[in-house]
Amino acid sequence: MTDAAIADHVPPAPKASAVPKGTAETWSTRLKEKLAEAAPRIGWTLVSVGLFAGIWELLWAVGVADPKLLPPPHVFLGAFADQAKFFNTATRWSIGLNPADGPTPRQALFITVGATMGRVFSGLLIASVLAVTVGVLIRYFHLFEKLTLPTITLLSPVSPIAWLPVAIFIFGIGNAPAIFMVVIALFFHMVLGTVAQIDGVNRNLINVARTMGATKRQIYLRVIVPAILPGLLMVLRLNMFGAWMVVLIAETTGVGYGLGQVIMLARNTFNPSLVFFCIALIGFLGFASDWILRMVQKRILYWVPETTGVLRGL
Template identity: 75%
Template structure:
């Protein structure tokens, strides 16, 4: 009786079959979010590059006077020379020279952080108090009658007009600059909050009342979530206004900051320092706006992204 011995399986070549093809290498496919971010970064660089290139062409053809409008390669090419002018934190003291104090790089960092801190502090105070006052005006009738006429009366007053008041109240230091930012944003944000409350869809309120919600619950769970998207847009736009106001305050009522650097450049007729500081302020504003938009998308995850929907119509 013959016994079959188990044989190992034949290879594909021995069976006359073609060899198996190697698995294709996985390719990195960027997500739509990454492609959109890359597109935005690319177009941002193109936009800024076109502006800078036009400026350089005006300089190359002799149309722009380099003594009054130095091209970007001039005021951006000497970072160390420009940074030494940022040592303003102690210059107001008698006997303190330009070469004393922190290093140029540290002086730039101190100046930037000082101005940024004043902007964020004033913006945060204005946002919290304005939203609270706006909701209180619509929540309690007596508060509306007592405060809304005064707020409407003070809203058109320019923030520059409040500068002497800030100095009278707080003297010299961080407080008047923060007060200037606060007063520049508070009244308009209160009126914006009231307008957002008045624009809430009445169907939301009727449904909440039908389900037995109290007035406090309607405000806490319907009205405030409904007005948050509009308020954050207003807050984002006011961020640029806060930077404008803090520069004016620093130029007159604070010992150091980006505003004082601008004034120093004007008094010493240093256009390169002026445009270098303007570039720095623009980069700070652009960066804060970018971070604010990212935070806004995270917080308002239920709001659809409708940017560019009507562009193709």
């Protein structure tokens, strides 16, 4: 075989553009890009929080804010160890036990935060699954809509606090009533939100699916549910803040430990520093939870462009 024939059988070398992008970039390069993208947001977040804290500190410095009633951030955030020792509520409120026994202050803090976050996300998950399922069934079956939608609309304005005795009657004390309170506070609003999202689906998408011969079940699974996902995830994010509000009330019913128990302890002992420490901690946890949901939303809805404000360019 001649050299020319051998050359004809040799496959051409791959072009540079044919190399996958993931193999060309290193992890360090990707990390730098992510950090460069997130740096402005992180910076402005720190500026915003720092401005609020600075005004608070200024009011304390000039004597407007009473340090006994409104302690500045450097007071209740600086005494971390002194505040963390109050988070051992399960042992502190037990009869015949030494409050110094049990986990260390740092361990008690993580146990308390983990318990509250577990109740929030458990209730949020249960309420989301039930609400989306019921909302889709309401629009799928007309009989089911007539039997359930009036009752859901009737119970939707009821304050979650009104359900607190019901939660205690049914579940007693423990984690169950706290999770039930979160579920009941979110369920009715999320059902109505799901129904509203379904009603707002573009009719052209449904008509095109019908023209192509799609059944009612296929239209709901392939057209309506994907179309309402962006709105549902936004409703989920908004309801997550409601879950944080409700769980603190639910935790005052004797769940053993939780941020609601700590705030109740601070109120009974007139400890403003502990109150504001818990407020700052809850705000941070809520902010972190919202960030996690936004990242999940970005991963799931990869085709939806990120909105940064309609009037920003004006």
